[in-house]
Amino acid sequence: MDVILTGDRPTGRLHLGHYAGSLKRRVEMQNSGKYKVYVMIADAQALTDNAGNITKVRDNISEVALDYLACGLEPEKSTFLIQSQIPELCELSFYYMNLVTVSRLQRNPTVKNEIQLRGFKQSIPVGFFTYPISQAADITAFKANLVPVGEDQLPMIEQTREIVRSFNGQYRKILVEPMAVLPENHQCARLPGLDGAAKMSKSLGNCIYLADTANEIKKKVQSMFTDQTHLRIEDPGHTENNPVFIYLDAFCKDEHFAAFLPAYQNLEELKAHYRRGGLGDGTVKKFLNEILQNELKPIRERREEFAKDLGEVFAMLEKGSIKARAVAEQTLQEVKTAMGINYFNGNSLLKSV
Numbered sequence: 404m405d406v407i408l409t410g411d412r413p414t415g416r417l418h419l420g421h422y423a424g425s426l427k428r429r430v431e432m433q434n435s436g437k438y439k440v441y442v443m444i445a446d447a448q449a450l451t452d453n454a455g456n457i458t459k460v461r462d463n464i465s466e467v468a469l470d471y472l473a474c475g476l477e478p479e480k481s482t483f484l485i486q487s488q489i490p491e492l493c494e495l496s497f498y499y500m501n502l503v504t505v506s507r508l509q510r511n512p513t514v515k516n517e518i519q520l521r522g523f524k525q526s527i528p529v530g531f532f533t534y535p536i537s538q539a540a541d542i543t544a545f546k547a548n549l550v551p552v553g554e555d556q557l558p559m560i561e562q563t564r565e566i567v568r569s570f571n572g573q574y575r576k577i578l579v580e581p582m583a584v585l586p587e588n589h590q591c592a593r594l595p596g597l598d599g600a601a602k603m604s605k606s607l608g609n610c611i612y613l614a615d616t617a618n619e620i621k622k623k624v625q626s627m628f629t630d631q632t633h634l635r636i637e638d639p640g641h642t643e644n645n646p647v648f649i650y651l652d653a654f655c656k657d658e659h660f661a662a663f664l665p666a667y668q669n670l671e672e673l674k675a676h677y678r679r680g681g682l683g684d685g686t687v688k689k690f691l692n693e694i695l696q697n698e699l700k701p702i703r704e705r706r707e708e709f710a711k712d713l714g715e716v717f718a719m720l721e722k723g724s725i726k727a728r729a730v731a732e733q734t735l736q737e738v739k740t741a742m743g744i745n746y747f748n749g750n751s752l753l754k755s756v
Contacts, residue, residue: 404437404438404439405437405438405439405548405549406438406439406440406441406545406546406547406548406549406579407429407432407438407439407440407441407547407549407550407551407584408441408443408541408542408545408547408550408581409425409429409440409441409442409443409550409551409552410441410442410443410444410445410486410541411444411445411467412445412446412448412449413444413445413446413449413460413463413464413466413467414449414453414459414460414463414605414606415463415466415605416463416466416467416470416605416612416613416614417466417467417470417471417612417613418603418605418610418611418612418613419594419603419610419611419612419613419650419695419699420553420593420594420602420603420604420610421470421613422474422613422702423586423594423653423654424552424553424554424586424593424594425551425552425553425586426470426471426474426476427474427586428551428584428586428587429442429474429476429551430474430475430476432549432551432584433475433476433477433480433481434475434480436480438549439482440476440480440481440482441481441482441484441545441547441727442471442476442481442482442483442484442723443484443485443486443541443727444464444467444468444483444484444485444486444720445486445541446460446461446464446485446486446487447486447487447492447493447537448486448534448537448538449463450487450530451528451530451531451534451537452521452523452528452531454528454530464485464720465713465716465717466614468483468716468717468719468720469614469706469709469710469716470613470614470706471483472705472706472709472716473613473614473702473703473705473706473709474613474702478719478722478723482723482726482727483719483720483723483724484720484723484724484726484727484728485720485724486541488721488724488728489544489724489727489728489731490728491544491728491731491732491734491735492537492540492541492544492731493540494735495540495543495544495731495734495735495738496533496536496537496539496540498738498742499536499539499540499566499570500533500536502566502569502570502573503535503536503562503565503566503569507562507565508532508533508535508536511535511558511559511562512558513535513555513556513557513558513559514532514534514535514558516555517531518531518532520604520606521606535558535559535562535563536562536566538559538562538563539562539563539566539567542560542563542581543563543566543567543578543579543581543734544730544731544734544735545727545730545731545734546578546579546734547579547581548579548580548581548582549581549582549584550563550581550582550583550584551583551584551585552583552584552585553585553586553593554585554593555593555602556583557583557585560581560582560583563581564580564581566578567579567580567581568580570738570741574738574741574742575741577734577737577738577741578738594649594650594653595646595649596609596610596646597609597610597611597623597626597627597628597646598628599628599646611623611624611695611699613699613702613703613706614703614706615699615703616703617696617700620692620695620696620699621692621696624688624691624692624695625688625692627646627647627650627688627691628646629645629646629647629684629687629688630642630645630684633677633684636680636681636682636683637680637681638680639678639679639680640677640678640680640682640684641678642674642677642678647684647687647688647691648674648677648687650691650695651670651673651687651690651691651694652670654691654694654695654698655670655691655694657669657670659690659693659694659697660673662693662697663690663693663694664686664690664693673687673690736748
C-alpha cells in the first residue's frame, strides 16, 4: 500500500491556499482507502523561526488540528501526529546532515525564497536553514512514497530524494524515494494572495482563512486585487494573472452559474465578456464570494462542532503520535543498523573488534 506523509506548520490557522493546494487532495486520497496516511503538525519546524514565540506555535496546534478535521481528515482513516513528540525524527535529521552540503542547501529555491520573505539576510537560524533535512527525516521515517504538496514545495521533495539516494547508495537501500503529488487543477497549486502577491501567506496577511466568518470572507473578496487596467465597466479587462479569475479557475464549476450567475453557462463565457469589456469587477467578485461561501460554510460549521471538545481533539493527537513514534523508531533502528552504529544490537560492536 502506498504511504502518504503530509502536514503543516502550526503558525496560524490554515487558509484557502492550503485547502486548494493540498488539503482537498489529502482528503480525497484518504477517503479512497488506497493509502496509509500520516498527517503531521510540524511544530518543531515552526520553532525554527519562532523560537522566541513558543506560545504562538503551541496555541496553533489546536487551530491546525481543527482545520484538518473540518476539511474531512479523520483519525479513523489517517494517523495524526505532532512532530516534536517523535524524537526519532531529530536523530534521523542529524545523520542526514552528513549527506548534504551547505552549498546545496543554499541553492534550494524554497529555502532562498523563505529566507528572503522573512528578511533573515545573514541572521538565518541554523534550524531554519536546515529544515529541508528535517523534512527529509519526516518523510523517510514513515517510508512515505507520496507527499501531497503545493508547487512551491517541489524543491523540498527533490532534496529529500537526493538524501535518500545518497543514503541508499552509501549504506544500504532501506529508505524510500518519495514523489510529490500536486493538485490536479493547476490553478490550485499556488493561489496568489488577496493583494496580488505571488503567494497567499499568513505572514503577509493576505489570506482567506478556513475559519473566517461569512462576513469576513465577503469583505476580503470585495477588497481583492484585480486588473489595474480595468478602471471602468466598459474597459476591456485581463483575466490572466488576475487573482479573482485565478480563484474562479480553482473553485468554479459549471453548476455554480445556474445557482449564482445564470446569465452565463460557464467560466469561459464570463471570461470572454470581461475581456471585451462591459463586465464590472463587482459582479465577478460577488460571484466568487457566492462560490467560496458555498465551499467554506460546511467546513466552518464542522470546525465549530469539533471545537466544542478540544479534549477529544488532543486525545486524538496523543494517540496518533504514539502510534507514529513506533513506526519512526523502527525506521531509525534500520538506519542505524545500515550505518553500523547500532552497537548494542546483537553485540555488533564486539564483532567489529
